[in-house]
Amino acid sequence: MFSLSPVSTRRRRPRGPLPSETQIIRTAEDVVSSLKTLGIDACFIGSMACLLFGNTRKPNDLDVLCLTQIWEQEALKSRLVELNPKFYLVPSRNPRATYKVLWYHISETDSCLKVDILLPGVLDIPDVPLPDIDRNNNSGLPCAPLSHLLLLKLQGWIHHGESALLRDRLKQPQDVRDVDELLVIAVRRGLKPREEGYLPQSFIRRAELRVEKYVNAYPASRANWIALGFVLPEGRTLHYVDTLW
Numbered sequence: 087m088f089s090l091s092p093v094s095t096r097r098r099r100p101r102g103p104l105p106s107e108t109q110i111i112r113t114a115e116d117v118v119s120s121l122k123t124l125g126i127d128a129c130f131i132g133s134m135a136c137l138l139f140g141n142t143r144k145p146n147d148l149d150v151l152c153l154t155q156i157w158e159q160e161a162l163k164s165r166l167v168e169l170n171p172k173f174y175l176v177p178s179r180n181p182r183a184t185y186k187v188l189w190y191h192i193s194e195t196d197s198c199l200k201v202d203i204l205l206p207g208v209l210d211i212p213d214v215p216l217p218d219i220d221r222n223n224n225s226g227l228p229c230a231p232l233s234h235l236l237l238l239k240l241q242g243w244i245h246h247g248e249s250a251l252l253r254d255r256l257k258q259p260q261d262v263r264d265v266d267e268l269l270v271i272a273v274r275r276g277l278k279p280r281e282e283g284y285l286p287q288s289f290i291r292r293a294e295l296r297v298e299k300y301v302n303a304y305p306a307s308r309a310n311w312i313a314l315g316f317v318l319p320e321g322r323t324l325h326y327v328d329t330l331w
Contacts, residue, residue: 100191100192100196100197100198101196102192102195102196102197103195103197104197105192105197105198105199107137107144109192109194109195109197109199110134110137110144110148110199111225111227113148113190113192113199113201114130114134114148114225114227115225115227116170116190117148117150117190117201118150118227118228120166120169120170120173121150121152121166123169124157124162124165124166124169126152126153126154126157126162127152127153127154127216127219127228128150128151128152128153128228129150129151129153129214129219129220129228129230130148130150130151130227130229130230131149131150131151131204131229131230131234131235131238132145132147132148132149132202132238133146133147133149133264134147134148134149134227134229135149135229135230135235136235136239136264136267136268138223138225138229139220139223139229139232139268139271140271141264141267141268141271142267143263143264143267146200147199147200147201147202148199148200148201148202149202149204150201150202150203150204151204151205151206151214151230152203152204152205153206153213153216154205157205158205159185159203159204159205159208160185160186162203163175163186163188163203166188166203167188172190172191172192172193173189173190173191173201174188174189174191175187175188175189176189187200188200188201188202188203189201210241210289210292211238212234212284212285212286212289214230214234214284215284218231218284219231220232231282231284232268232271232272232275232277233272233277233278233279233282233285234282234284234285235268236265236268236269236272236279237279237285237289237293237296239261239264239265239268240265240293240296240297240300241292241293241296242257242261243258243261243296243300244299246258246261262304265307266304266307269307269310269314270310272310272314273310273313273314277314278315279293279314279315279316280293280294280314280315280316281315294316294317297316297318298318298319301318
């Protein structure tokens with residue numbers, strides 16, 4: 087076993103270009119494999135899952151939902167660094183933070199990719215039953231179900247807009263592009279998120295209020311949300327637009 091001190095600290099951040107989509111997918115595969123070595127099932131959420139479902143944006147990082155009740159986040163990050171030398175930890179930019187940020191080094195181009203290790207319940211993220219993990223993508227990578235992902239993205243749009251931090255509020259335009267692309271895909275698939283049995287009713291009730299706020303801000307999305315089974319106040323209904331950004 088590697089000792090934590092030298093393994094978890096990197097003296098120089100890689101200076102290579104941003105990872106290519108192929109490199110991101112290979113990194114995602116190695117992340118899943120490393121977690122599996124530790125006996126942990128996982129699935130992607132965030133921009134990586136959006137890409138795998140068909141969104142057009144290349145991910146900036148990997149959001150990995152680890153389906154475990156045994157590990158805590160910081161211990162799991164440290165264990166991944168011990169297990170796989172491509173992982174490394176750096177201190178948070180927030181001087182008050184006690185956590186470290188996990189990165190993955192891509193040696194062929196001296197690039198790096200941030201890996202966010204998340205657990206069910208953290209940041210109000212619902213659990214995902216193992217049978218509901220979606221691997222129906224060209225890479226066969228595990229994703230949270232599309233309904234789960236869409237409503238989490240909607241939640242992110244709300245949270246970013248309510249944040250006191252400018253860097254969070256600046257993420258909202260990208261949230262909107264992600265949500266609108268996922269909406270089109272979800273309507274094509276005939277999904278009904280409110281009927282998904284694995285999603286807690288408390289999460290669905292909050293989602294219903296968030297949908298109303300989203301439609302108030304972006305009325306053109308109204309018909310898509312109705313097509314997904316959400317009940318909205320009376321208003322003009324538009325035919326959903328089957329067009330991606």
